[in-house]
Amino acid sequence: xxxxxxxxxxxxxxxxxxxxxxxxxxxxxxxxxxxxxxxxxxxxxxxxxxxxxxxxxxxxxxxxxxxxxxxxxxxxxxxxxxxxxxxxxxxxxxxxxxxxxxxxxxxxxxxxxxxxxxxxxxxxxxxxxxxxxxxxxxxxxxxxxxxxxxxxxxxxxxxxxxxxxxxxxxxxxxxxxxxxxxxxxxxxxxxxxxxxxxxxxxxxxxxxxxxxxxxxxxxxxxxxxxxxxxxxxxxxxxxxxxxxxxxxxxxxxxxxxxxxxxxxx
Numbered sequence: 001x002x003x004x005x006x007x008x009x010x011x012x013x014x015x016x017x018x019x020x021x022x023x024x025x026x027x028x029x030x031x032x033x034x035x036x037x038x039x040x041x042x043x044x045x046x047x048x049x050x051x052x053x054x055x056x057x058x059x060x061x062x063x064x065x066x067x068x069x070x071x072x073x074x075x076x077x078x079x080x081x082x083x084x085x086x087x088x089x090x091x092x093x094x095x096x097x098x099x100x101x102x103x104x105x106x107x108x109x110x111x112x113x114x115x116x117x118x119x120x121x122x123x124x125x126x127x128x129x130x131x132x133x134x135x136x137x138x139x140x141x142x143x144x145x146x147x148x149x150x151x152x153x154x155x156x157x158x159x160x161x162x163x164x165x166x167x168x169x170x171x172x173x174x175x176x177x178x179x180x181x182x183x184x185x186x187x188x189x190x191x192x193x194x195x196x197x198x199x200x201x202x203x204x205x206x207x208x209x210x211x212x213x214x215x216x217x218x219x220x221x222x223x224x225x226x227x228x229x230x231x232x233x234x235x236x237x238x239x240x241x242x243x244x245x246x247x248x249x250x251x252x253x254x255x256x257x258x259x260x261x262x263x264x265x
Contacts (some may be wrong), residue, residue: 003146004031008049008058010068011036016135020060024053025135028143033057051217059086059142063135066092069100074116086145087126089131090138091117130176130209139197153209154180157201161216167224182200183216185223192234202227 007017017034025032033053037046051053054060062077064070080087084194093114094105105113124131132138155174159183162172170187185202207216233246 003058003059003203004033004056005142005146006054006057007032007034007036007061007133008054009061009071009073010065011042012068014063014065015064015152016065020135022140024139025143030143030146032237036067061088061138061142062090063138064089064091065135066098066254067100069113071113071116074120078123081120081127084127086191087124087129088142088145089120089129090133090135090136091131092133092201093117097234101214123186125155125176130180152259153180153211158183158207158211158216161213162220165217165220167220167227170224170227172206172220172223177206180206180211183207183219184225185220187227189231202230 005021007021009016017036022032022034022036033050033056035046035050035053060080061264062073062080064073064077077087077129090155094100094110096110097104121131130141146198155176158174159172162183164176165172166188167185168187170185173184174182175182182204183206184204186199188197188199190197204222204225205219209217211219223253230246234242234246236244237240
């Protein structure tokens with residue numbers, strides 16, 4: 001396979017290139033440019049080499065991890081998205097316990113750094129570029145793009161199809177996810193116990209990047225069938241008890257069934 005991937009993102013002591021990306025790329029026969037040097041070896045002259053490598057790359061892979069500030073990377077990603085380069089992204093927010101070079105950042109700094117991540121997620125969503133949580137998923141997506149298998153399906157495409165689907169007064173929410181999209185049915189209905197009208201969210205359903213409009217509509221139908229089944233399980237009773245209720249804890253069910261036959265415990 002031809003094609004080259006630029007391994008962008010913070011360098012320093014990060015090891016995702018060596019541990020994850022490079023082995024996957026080499027197994028797939030994909031060439032790559034690795035800008036990572038030993039700590040202290042980078043000089044301004046190196047920037048020229050990296051810029052040339054970015055220009056020559058077929059896919060730009062960027063990782064913004066929870067253990068890096070990623071300020072420069074956020075700027076690079078924004079530029080790449082704005083110029084409509086082929087980009088694969090793995091982004092993780094910085095949590096309250098994550099350390100940046102051995103130090104836990106304060107709340108204000110963490111919020112500022114995460115705001116940059118939110119910004120490029122929003123840009124990516126508008127550009128129809130998926131954002132992954134795991135580096136491996138982003139690397140595999142980069143390989144798929146070089147294989148010509150990337151999808152042209154965007155979030156707006158999925159929403160356009162779902163806008164033509166009608167069921168009760170509900171609506172469908174769509175978000176980008178690993179390997180495609182997640183679709184969720186939302187509707188206002190009266191609570192079974194109190195009768196008060198509330199907004200309910202169904203489970204999330206996966207839609208592949210390769211899905212056709214028919215696939216999307218069939219998944220939407222499955223979502224509303226499951227929605228109705230959920231309500232039926234809540235309202236169906238035997239001796240006044242919803243014996244097939246959807247809210248039973250599975251571990252409690254295990255103990256219940258095991259109790260009917262001690263040999264199953």
